[in-house]
Amino acid sequence: MDEPFAEYCEVSVTDPLRQGDVLEAVDAGVSMWRRHLLVMTADCDFAYAKHQGRVTCVPLLTADEYLLEMQIPKIREQLVRQQLKALRQIFSATTVPAISDRRLREWASEQTPADIVKMLDLGEADAQKARAALEAVGIMDTLPDDLKECVGLLVKAQLAGASPPKSDGAVKRVVNHLRGVYAQPPGDALFLSAIGPGQEAGYFAYLRHIEQVWEPEIARGPSHTEFAYRRISRMRDRFTHALVQRFAMVFMSIGLPQQYEELRDLHAEIQGDNLV
Structure with a gap:
């Protein structure tokens, strides 16, 4: 009978600390950025002590934490922009002075849409549409700590706003985006179904946030001695390599100034002219 699949494997207390090890904070009160960490320091750095005792890690966030922190804001901004666009269209046909998107958004949280x-x-038709758009913006800018509640508010805001979609469409717009992140995450994240025994609720490794831990503060297994972290598992090689590759790609991309790009394009154009 095949064993259940897991991205991690168990590791002995006698095994040295290695890249791909999963650490768990002893203090249950630490922030989500430090609760579970994935070791990114290379094995050769451990072997030759090149890391000077500093173990470089990235956080392993629960799926709800990652979606709430990294994906919900993107959805919110897209939906808010739609309502602000509707407001600008209304105002463009009136004598209302120009108001920036930022100020409109602040205004929606300071006063009631009716006021x-x-x-x-505004005229009655425009007033009704503007009131709906402002109400939607106010709902969207409510920031609950619970993912399900946040999704519910984004759906509610769409239905309350100007030119509302059907209920099913409002739900799909939010939920389909969140579901898509699992199969096609951004380049700076990767989904892991489990990170250790009893830790199987679904996690995202977030590769853009770096934490460092002193190696002497890490216990390689359960211990009654005072440590800041204990190792609970190790990612299997394929997942470790995939995570390290993604981690490298995040920091390999180097943006160049616009002036350089303009000069580069000019040289390319001149070269093209010289060749024909």
């Missing part, structure tokens, strides 16, 4: 619309003295 704002009354101040703007």
Whole structure:
């Protein structure tokens, strides 16, 4: 009978610390960025002490934490932009002075939509649409700590806003984006179904946030001695290599100034002219 699949394997207390090891904070009260860490320091650095005792790690966030922290803001911004665009279209046909998107968004959280619309003295049709858009923006900018509640508010905001979609469409717009992140995550993250025994609820390794831990503070297994972290597992080689490759790609990309790109394009154009 085949063993259940897991991205990690168990490791003995006698095994040295290595790249791909999963660390768990002893203090349950640490932030989500330090609760579970994945060791990224290379094995050769451990072998030859090149790391000077500093173990470089990236956080392993629960799926809910990652989606709430990294993906929900993207969805929120897209949806808010739609409502702000509707407001600008209304105002463009009136004598309402130009108002920046930032100020509109702040205004929606400072006063009720009804009071704002009354101040703007809009016609009935425009007033109704503007009131709906402002209400939607206010709902979207409510920031709960729970992923399910946050999704519910984003759906509610779409249905309350200007030109609302059907209920199913409002749900799909949010939920399909979140589901898609599992199969096609951004280049700076990777989904892992489990990171150790009893840690099987689903996690994302977030590769853009770096933490360092002193090696003497890491216990290689359960210990009654005072340590900051204990090792609970090790990622299997294929997943370790995939994570390290993604980690490298995040920091390999180097943006160059626009002036350089303009000069580069000019040289390419001149060269093209010289060759024909």
